[in-house]
Amino acid sequence: MKSTILNTLHSAAVVMTLCTAATIAPQASAQNPQPPNRQDSADQLLYRRAFEVALWAMPAADSFAAREAVKRDLHGKPNDVAINTKPLNSDIHLVALQTQTPYLQGAFDLKDGPIVVEIPAATSESHLYGTICDAWQRPLDGIDVGKDGWDEGKGAKYLLLPPDYKGDVPAGYKTMRSRTYLQNFLIRSISTAGWDAAVEYAYTMKVYPLAQATSPDKTTFLDMSGTVYRAAPVFDAGYFNLVDMLVQEESANDYDKTMFGMAAYVGIEKGKPFKPDAHTVQILERAAKDAQAYLIQISNGVALVPAEGQPGWTRFNLHKEDIAKGRLYVYENADGTIDYQRRAAIDYWAYVMPAVLGSGTMYNAAFVDAEGRPIDSTKNYRLRMPNGFPARNFWSVFAYDGRTRTFIANSKKGRQLSSLDKLVKNPDGSTDIYIGPAAPKGLESNWIETIPGIDLFMGLRTYGPEKAVLDGAYKIPRFELMK
Numbered sequence: 001m002k003s004t005i006l007n008t009l010h011s012a013a014v015v016m017t018l019c020t021a022a023t024i025a026p027q028a029s030a031q032n033p034q035p036p037n038r039q040d041s042a043d044q045l046l047y048r049r050a051f052e053v054a055l056w057a058m059p060a061a062d063s064f065a066a067r068e069a070v071k072r073d074l075h076g077k078p079n080d081v082a083i084n085t086k087p088l089n090s091d092i093h094l095v096a097l098q099t100q101t102p103y104l105q106g107a108f109d110l111k112d113g114p115i116v117v118e119i120p121a122a123t124s125e126s127h128l129y130g131t132i133c134d135a136w137q138r139p140l141d142g143i144d145v146g147k148d149g150w151d152e153g154k155g156a157k158y159l160l161l162p163p164d165y166k167g168d169v170p171a172g173y174k175t176m177r178s179r180t181y182l183q184n185f186l187i188r189s190i191s192t193a194g195w196d197a198a199v200e201y202a203y204t205m206k207v208y209p210l211a212q213a214t215s216p217d218k219t220t221f222l223d224m225s226g227t228v229y230r231a232a233p234v235f236d237a238g239y240f241n242l243v244d245m246l247v248q249e250e251s252a253n254d255y256d257k258t259m260f261g262m263a264a265y266v267g268i269e270k271g272k273p274f275k276p277d278a279h280t281v282q283i284l285e286r287a288a289k290d291a292q293a294y295l296i297q298i299s300n301g302v303a304l305v306p307a308e309g310q311p312g313w314t315r316f317n318l319h320k321e322d323i324a325k326g327r328l329y330v331y332e333n334a335d336g337t338i339d340y341q342r343r344a345a346i347d348y349w350a351y352v353m354p355a356v357l358g359s360g361t362m363y364n365a366a367f368v369d370a371e372g373r374p375i376d377s378t379k380n381y382r383l384r385m386p387n388g389f390p391a392r393n394f395w396s397v398f399a400y401d402g403r404t405r406t407f408i409a410n411s412k413k414g415r416q417l418s419s420l421d422k423l424v425k426n427p428d429g430s431t432d433i434y435i436g437p438a439a440p441k442g443l444e445s446n447w448i449e450t451i452p453g454i455d456l457f458m459g460l461r462t463y464g465p466e467k468a469v470l471d472g473a474y475k476i477p478r479f480e481l482m483k
Helices: 002-024 038-056 058-073 195-202 239-249 254-265 278-297 299-303 340-349
Strands: 081-083 103-109 115-119 126-134 156-161 174-177 182-191 206-209 221-223 304-306 314-316 361-366 381-385 391-401 431-436 447-449 456-465
Touching: 038 058, 038 239, 038 254, 038 278, 038 340, 058 103, 058 182, 058 239, 058 340, 103 115, 103 126, 115 182, 126 195, 182 195, 239 254, 239 278, 278 299, 278 340, 299 304, 299 340, 381 391, 391 431, 391 447
Parallel strands: 081 221, 156 174, 431 447
Antiparallel strands: 081 103, 103 182, 115 156, 115 206, 126 182, 304 314, 314 361, 361 456, 381 431, 391 456
């Protein structure tokens, strides 16, 4: 993986170096009496601006891609709820999700007024847990919903208010005022009674306009299982269509006004059609692809940093101010500047992050094996999960294609494995998980297949992590290279 990333970085760096050199070349000299080609200089300037716009818009691109997927792939509309009635696989292009629980996912649109989201009370077997975010993936009101959220499993009616709402706010709701019209949400249905029970319970969530509160229509659920559902943005020229949707439909944050201006130089301007010609499309395509390569390259060290007390494991590079109330996931530095590059790198691997990390879930990724060697998609690894791993709900081992940020498109359709699955266990109760291109004989049920040559991204999720695993007192096992 490391060599692939470095080669990708080298290519992107060469492009950027050439761009800079072409832009700052002197107008004329004795050796070069001709001024630089005006078209070349203009192209390089467009490329550089498009590259930065692509990084800046990363969180919102995910949100608008999810909305468009509901319309395009499920033939639905905003405020409909997508659900997977079967475990997710590589047909579902959602960023870094797992296969062990059904998801409720989609987009809410507040342009026509407030929306009510009813989260049902938890039962002895089932509960919901998740987050509702604005278009920039900032959790509304700085809270989560469901058992590990504000209602603590008691159920609640969450009232989502648009940014310009000036009407009355009725009693009986948990109000959540959004800074954007588009909302993105991701809610898990978890049940100790099994998959079918979790799906059945998921259908008890309700979504309807506040105007229909006295007699709401039935919530529309759309099954994404069995279809190709492309809810993650592709880094090509079409990526900038998502940026155009953002600019056309939302107001600029104070700290984003300069970048809205930068987008105008790329041809994306509020109130004007975005119609790039064929030549511009080629430049935008290159800028988007190079931006993706750059985000992959800087992941280890920018998006993910060493997890305290857990050798060989990384965690998301979040500072206290990143998750502070009122500043949640704005990525504002101490001097008031916005680090949109770090924001892009983190959101590249994350989708609708919880407002409170560590309460319901914990995510760890690994870039090196137990001996400190870079993990390689051509090799086979084993992760021995001990009996009694400190997770209140379950643990899940994952491997993703770093280029798509979704499931690996292999013969198993990118399956992941967890403590909820029927796995072969060792005599001491531990479970060996195998990741690599070759299946271990007789242990295929415990195997996650990889494809040699892909940018492999793998790690461990803990649902309901205990304090010991959060503070590093309990050492997470590491990936061992198989001979």
